[in-house]
Amino acid sequence: MTGGDHDAAPRRRALKIKIQIFCGEEIAMGPGKADLLDAIRAHGSISAAGRAMGMSYRRAWLLVDAMNRCWRDRLVDTTPGGGRERGAQVTPAGEAILSAYRAMQAAAGDSAARHMTGPLESLLRPAPLSDAPES
């Protein structure tokens, strides 16, 4: 929490902020990967986390693999078994990265919301005018 943002919440409703952290050309952390870490923590496996997010096992596995290759420590450990996996855990490094990324999201969101003033605040309509016919 930073100071001076006590009135930022209403302004933030109109804002959507996406932060990606790159490792070379790959995305080391972003909104989808952070949500996947939350889901792995909640569900205890990559497959269950992927299912909960409406994502294929392959897609979830690729996101975990990218995270594990982009950071010096693995963010997710899996317990291999007879099938694809017996379970997955977010590592202490994963918890630290996730927590720091969430703090970064919150700080950037607060900064942006504090700039939702002046013409951005006074000129934004609550809803758009209906579509005009194309010229």
Place this chain on the structure above:
Amino acid sequence: MTGGDHDAAPRRRALKIKIQIFCGEEIAMGPGKADLLDAIRAHGSISAAGRAMGMSYRRAWLLVDAMNRCWRDRLVDTTPGGGRERGAQVTPAGEAILSAYRAMQAAAGDSAARHMTGPLESLLRPAPLSDAPES
């Protein structure tokens, strides 16, 4: 410029931040629309701006139309002619919104970069490890 971000530039290289301002379900301002306003200012027409951005005239026109419907004042005025348009200008309201959005982007970017510390800084590899074979 805010204080304390003198060392934010190097950290920012790994960061990509996208801010969208919503008007109901429509995007009133975002990176593409802001860049299109810059291009209209530089090229003096929607069609030339769209061409410069590798965007169809229809796509550029739809982005301009969405902006003009989402804000209380039009952000772009066009001079209709025999063809599709004879020219387009970013209005004073458009200049004000664009400038405020750029300031918002810069502030959010500074905030995020200042959070690129601790495990985010120390654990991020400069390049990812190569792909692991899928399990």
